[in-house]
Amino acid sequence: MYVVVGIRFKKAGKIYYFDPGDLPIEKGDFAIVETARGIEYGQVVVGKKEVTENDVVLPLKKVIRIADENDKLQVEANKDAAKQAFGICQEKIANHGLEMKLVDVEYTFDRNKVIFYFTADGRVDFRELVKDLASVFRTRIELRQIGVRDEAKLLGGIGPCGRILCCSSWLGDFDPVSIRMAKDQHLSLNPAKISGLCGRLMCCLKFESDVYEEKADQVV
Known part of the structure; x- marks a missing residue:
């Protein structure tokens, strides 16, 4: 088992695990870490926890230090x-x-x-x-x-639902979305109604897909 903290470098960005060592670091703190891109500044969004070897990419990089006001x-x-x-x-x-x-x-x-x-x-x-x-x-x-989905994530905007785009507000990773999901949910297949600002199928089609599949299996 490994003790790690989860750090995010961008809002709605992917979470990466680092070794906190003996630092008294907690969720909400900002930290300076070494990444493949170089020295970076990120926020701890997952406090110290134990994970298995299968949940991390080894070797784990250590948190260099807790960030201070000068770093900000x-x-x-x-x-x-x-x-x-x-x-x-x-x-x-x-x-x-x-x-x-x-x-x-x-x-x-x-x-x-x-x-x-x-x-x-x-x-x-x-x-x-x-x-x-x-x-x-x-x-x-x-x-x-x-790609265009990454562009929408970086620029942000308001979706057809009237809310801030999921990809720019909280969605860490893009999951595959298919037209089959729209069909299973009995939605209009008009591209204008099921496409996001990026022009691709809306990510939210994936959110309820598992429930529709489960209900379909129960009917069968």
């Missing part, structure tokens, strides 16, 4: 820098004539890398753009192409 100020400064980087990148994309839409920009906590999220209909040769951006920001550059 660093995060806010990174967000401001990311807004400026967004405008600069948009200009560079236009200068290079690339068919891509910039969605979001994010700095890692330690400013070791700046990540540009974009959507595009196909593959984009952005090698010259990366060189251009690297000469401006003097740090590691990553351009990450995302």
